[in-house]
Amino acid sequence: MTDFHFDLHATDGAARTGVLHTGRGDIRTPAFMPVGTAATVKAMMPESVRETGADIILGNTYHLMLRPGAERVAKLGGLHKFAGWERPILTDSGGFQVMSLAKLRKITEEGVRFQSHVDGATFFMSPERSMEIQRLLGSDIQMVLDECPAFGGTEAVIEKSLAMTLRWAKRSKEAFGEQPGRGCFGIVQGGTFAHLRERSALGLKEIGFDGYAVGGLAVGEPQEMMFETLDFTVPHLPADRPRYLMGVGKPSDIVGAVLRGIDMFDCVLPTRSGRNAQAFTWNGTLNLRNARHAEDPGPIDENCRCPACRKFSRAYLHHTVKAQEIIASMLLTWHNLTFYQDLMAGLRGAIAEGRLKEYAAGLPFIAAAHEPADGEPNSGPK
Structure with a gap:
């Protein structure tokens, strides 16, 4: 033990x-x-x-x-x-x-x-x-x-x-x-x-x-x-x-x-948000109920490793949200929890390398926190 x-x-x-x-x-x-x-x-x-x-x-x-x-x-x-x-x-x-x-x-x-x-x-x-x-x-x-x-x-x-x-x-x-x-x-x-x-x-x-x-x-x-x-x-x-x-x-x-x-x-935020059609991104949150995603063939984040991003489009996620399909909650929750864990991994790495302030200052969602909650496609933290 x-x-x-x-x-x-x-x-x-x-x-x-x-x-x-x-x-x-x-x-x-x-x-x-x-x-x-x-x-x-x-x-x-x-x-x-x-x-x-x-x-x-x-x-x-x-x-x-x-x-x-x-x-x-x-x-x-x-x-x-x-x-x-x-x-x-x-x-x-x-x-x-x-x-x-x-x-x-x-x-x-x-x-x-x-x-x-x-x-x-x-x-x-x-x-x-x-x-x-x-x-x-x-x-x-x-x-x-x-x-x-x-x-x-x-x-x-x-x-x-x-x-x-x-x-x-x-x-x-x-x-x-x-x-x-x-x-x-x-x-x-x-x-x-x-x-x-x-x-x-x-x-x-x-x-x-x-x-x-x-x-x-x-x-x-x-x-x-x-x-x-x-x-x-x-x-x-x-x-x-x-x-x-x-x-x-x-x-x-x-x-x-x-x-x-x-x-x-x-915090319940990443799972609760996933069940309510919100996806966290490095630029802020996306609302998958928004009609702008209805014909978008791209993923939430092209560099994200979660199944929602690797296998499905924003258009599909928008459709399943509107149709109230259970898979929408599953995929968006999986994405949000992946985002949170990737954020933690990034913070751990930045601390270990002595560059946390630089890393934190470069996170787009910090600025996006005061903007409308519907971020744009992005490729994650630099």
Whole structure:
């Protein structure tokens, strides 16, 4: 069994590239984790996800505890076997979903009592129960249970929530115990208040975690505010542990966060966009519903290695989208995940060669982020 540890291979300014070693395989960083919320990356087969270049996927404690149930997954051999994915899996603790999806919820020091958004059944989630569920699932990276206050809360509200999150983090770490080859990550909260982010990071370091996530961002704040928060948060995180920005994000978000020292990302955007006829390109996004693509014989990107680009035209993709054929979601999701993994590979290579700022400045989609979302044909990054 490989010990859970992080090897830093190169730095370029604040950016880093390395390898996170787990008992189920290595994760190259910076890494993007496709989201498999309910034990499936939507519209993708597990082997197809791997072909895009993904080293790890994400599952969700909240959704899996509701259905099919953690005990059932454990009885059937664990999440890896259940989902047909033998490489590493990170599980979110479920805290964000409890706060955002549950019909009714009551938060106490012990945990959160809530009603399922699926059928209204009542559940109780404590730090100990969250970690128990993640252990039953067999996840390789387990997140502490945290309280996730809404964006825009007052300093007093955020400070009170942060204190609860630190207490829950300690209980989560104690419940995690010793699991060879697996890691437990703390979650830095504190809103957009610099002194609260520092307090959170220092408190988590005192407890001691295998990795540190930055939570409470990508929840409605402008990109500039997110980057500013990272600027005053990341320096307080240990250099010898992986840093994970939760729920991010757009390609330009990822590039900006890598420049600020973040190592890991997850987001539903590439898969959700694929199911909604949007394709990411190096010049921005394409809307395959647009009639301009109806007779276009060219691919989304002539240099892309995904099946959507190697075998099919924009005209075909436009047709399948308009006809509401399932293959449209499959192909566009495959393309988007490939784009994201190619972006991560490009960032890793640029950091290793000490040319990240030049690489980032040359990415056409950074400028296109402020233009209409229908990019032109292109041949990828230079």
